[in-house]
Amino acid sequence: MSxxxxxxxxxxxxxxxxxxxxxxxxxxxxxxxEVALSEELQISRTPVREAMxxxxxxxxxxxxxxxxxxxxxxxLRDVTDAIELRGxxxxxxxxxxxEQGVEPAQLVAIKALLDRLDGCFAPGGATGREQIDFDxxxxxxxxxxxxxxxxxxxxxxxRELERVVSLPFASPSAFVLGQADAARSNxxxxxxxxxxxALVQAIxxxxxxxxxxxxxxxxxxxxxxxxxxxxxxxxxxxxxPGMALIIR
Amino acid sequence: MSxxxxxxxxxxxxxxxxxxxxxxxxxxxxxxxEVALSEELQISRTPVREAMxxxxxxxxxxxxxxxxxxxxxxxLRDVTDAIELRGxxxxxxxxxxxEQGVEPAQLVAIKALLDRLDGCFAPGGATGREQIDFDxxxxxxxxxxxxxxxxxxxxxxxRELERVVSLPFASPSAFVLGQADAARSNxxxxxxxxxxxALVQAIxxxxxxxxxxxxxxxxxxxxxxxxxxxxxxxxxxxxxPGMALIIR
DNA sequence: TATACAGTAAATGTATACATTTCGCCGCGA
DNA sequence: TCGCGGCGAAATGTATACATTTACTGTATA
Numbered sequence: 001m002s003x004x005x006x007x008x009x010x011x012x013x014x015x016x017x018x019x020x021x022x023x024x025x026x027x028x029x030x031x032x033x034e035v036a037l038s039e040e041l042q043i044s045r046t047p048v049r050e051a052m053x054x055x056x057x058x059x060x061x062x063x064x065x066x067x068x069x070x071x072x073x074x075x076l077r078d079v080t081d082a083i084e085l086r087g088x089x090x091x092x093x094x095x096x097x098x099e100q101g102v103e104p105a106q107l108v109a110i111k112a113l114l115d116r117l118d119g120c121f122a123p124g125g126a127t128g129r130e131q132i133d134f135d136x137x138x139x140x141x142x143x144x145x146x147x148x149x150x151x152x153x154x155x156x157x158x159r160e161l162e163r164v165v166s167l168p169f170a171s172p173s174a175f176v177l178g179q180a181d182a183a184r185s186n187x188x189x190x191x192x193x194x195x196x197x198a199l200v201q202a203i204x205x206x207x208x209x210x211x212x213x214x215x216x217x218x219x220x221x222x223x224x225x226x227x228x229x230x231x232x233x234x235x236x237x238x239x240x241p242g243m244a245l246i247i248r
Numbered sequence: 249m250s251x252x253x254x255x256x257x258x259x260x261x262x263x264x265x266x267x268x269x270x271x272x273x274x275x276x277x278x279x280x281x282e283v284a285l286s287e288e289l290q291i292s293r294t295p296v297r298e299a300m301x302x303x304x305x306x307x308x309x310x311x312x313x314x315x316x317x318x319x320x321x322x323x324l325r326d327v328t329d330a331i332e333l334r335g336x337x338x339x340x341x342x343x344x345x346x347e348q349g350v351e352p353a354q355l356v357a358i359k360a361l362l363d364r365l366d367g368c369f370a371p372g373g374a375t376g377r378e379q380i381d382f383d384x385x386x387x388x389x390x391x392x393x394x395x396x397x398x399x400x401x402x403x404x405x406x407r408e409l410e411r412v413v414s415l416p417f418a419s420p421s422a423f424v425l426g427q428a429d430a431a432r433s434n435x436x437x438x439x440x441x442x443x444x445x446a447l448v449q450a451i452x453x454x455x456x457x458x459x460x461x462x463x464x465x466x467x468x469x470x471x472x473x474x475x476x477x478x479x480x481x482x483x484x485x486x487x488x489p490g491m492a493l494i495i496r
Numbered sequence: 497t498a499t500a501c502a503g504t505a506a507a508t509g510t511a512t513a514c515a516t517t518t519c520g521c522c523g524c525g526a
Numbered sequence: 527t528c529g530c531g532g533c534g535a536a537a538t539g540t541a542t543a544c545a546t547t548t549a550c551t552g553t554a555t556a
Contacts, residue, residue: 008509008546033537044511049538053298057305066518067538081404088340092333156329160408256516256539281507292541297508314548315508 009043013051016041021060021071022168024244028073031064058166060245073247074169076230080223082170087219089161090149094211097151098203106151110200113144117193132189138176144196145172151203168242175225175240184228192221257291261299264289269308269319270416272492276321279312306414308493321495322417324478328471330418335467337409338397342459345399346451354399358448361392365441380437386424392444393420399451416490423473423488432476440469 017037020026038048052069055061061069074082120137149161165171176189195218202211229240265285268274286296300317303309309317322330368385397409413419424437443466450459477488 010509035537045538046510046512050301050509053301053305057301077402078404081402084344085340085405085408088336092336096332154325154329156326157333160333160412163411164408258539283507293508294540294542298539 009047010050010054013037013041013043013048014054017051017055018058018060021055022242022244026071028071028245028247030071032061032069032071034068059163060167072245074167074245075247076226079169079226079246082164082167083219083223083226086161086164086170086172086222087216089157089164090145090219091212091215093149093152093154093157093161094199094203094215095208096154096157097148098206098208098211100152101206102151102153102203106147107200107204110144110147110151113140113147114193114197114200116140117144117196121190121193132186134176137189138173141176141192142171142173148199169226169240169246172222174242175222175229188221188225192218195221257295258298258302261285261289261291261296262302265299265303266306266308269303270490270492274319276319276493276495278319280309280317280319282316307411308415320493322415322493323495324474327417327474327494330412330415331467331471331474334409334412334418334420334470335464337405337412338393338467339460339463341397341400341402341405341409342447342451342463343456344402344405345396346454346456346459348400349454350399350401350451354395355448355452358392358395358399361388361395362441362445362448364388365392365444369438369441380434382424385437386421389424389440390419390421396447417474417488417494420470422490423470423477436469436473440466443469 017026017032026032032052034045034048034052038045041048052061056063056069060072062072064070117137117140120133120140122131122133145165149158152158168174195214199211199214199218202208202214229243265274265280274280280300282293282296282300286293289296300309304311304317308320310320312318365385365388368381368388370379370381393413397406400406416422443462447459447462447466450456450462477491
């Protein structure tokens, strides 16, 4: 608990509320009352209000009709669409990067990331089953997607992409961790990594359409994993952050 | 000036600031100071602050590094990208609509809009040059794009689309009005209307890929008009709302 | 001359009192 | 029983005093 730093109260309130929303402390649809929250957080109404405003900007809250805020709730369809949207936007970024061409240094850097991602697949030894370092993969994967998006050098595209990705279940690494079915998980990640390589190759060879569609297909893995999560444990797949937001 | 209604002060401040930003009273990059603005608008700091927060959410302001806000400024490239992004998102909406299929009633409604758009092209009589009702076209065009986006029945997609379109120069009707070159303008609008029809046809026939790419190409008309505006009058094409935001 | 530091003015951040609006509840009447 | 209307509690909206942070500027020292 190092959140009670000397940073300002708005940030504290923002952080605290975000945590509660993502982890299910404030389920989707919950109305947030300024007075109640400020008493609970021991922070006056002004920063709490400001925090809510920022979380609305972030997409976790929505403004209620007669003023005030409530926790945004997402149907399974909404989540599917958000992932699809990420695929479309990443695809656009990749296409633009391919069309415009990218700095050699950036290509070198992103290829280095590819190699590091490969390093997460430890040789399985005699068992034949690879042991995957999920935490490292998850982190590097997020970084890879970030760098990939930056290749298009478009602040406008990047901004919207960041916005979509800020929804926890739509982020590229949302479904990496804690999948119930280990075998399925290994297959997903191997396929995903193959797509990562193909994407970089397409951009390097300036194949815009190919890059775009690989990125879209890549996002479909997440979509598949989401649906698998719901099938395997429709009750509470709490492994995935932000799952609490999804109404069942 | 009916803006000094009895609505609350936050809305007044939001409206007033938005107007100033769009019409160039507050050029891109301008830092907004709460105290100065609240004195000028005769409104206390709290609603002014709230208004700035909302305009940041809208994309017209950005949060400055050390706190506070400044007017967002857009390069020509940013505007181009925003229009491209609109094309991509409208394309996605159209594709999803085609893939899922839409209610017959909605198709009927949007076809009625197509007919009304046709009505804006008055027969040119003996001159052979059509007289176009630009204002009516502009309004119907905006409505058409709105309805078209709604066909995909996806709140998530619609939300992001609304966000992009809220940038005045990225809206579908941004470049309809006040084009310097009348002949060019007529050609654009006729082409655009042909694309409108093709789009609806593609959706009706469930041709997702076709619908997507027509929508993208459709947005390219706006991009072309933007570039034409800059070539014809690089100084101050004040005809297009939001043009003041673009740094030259 | 450049840099670092301190002082100060002005900005944003915070708390809170007060104003206004909203919404639900209750009672009255048709 | 249903609907309308007003009353009241509780919510958000607003103003403002005060706190804190930031950033600039001027000066002193290396």
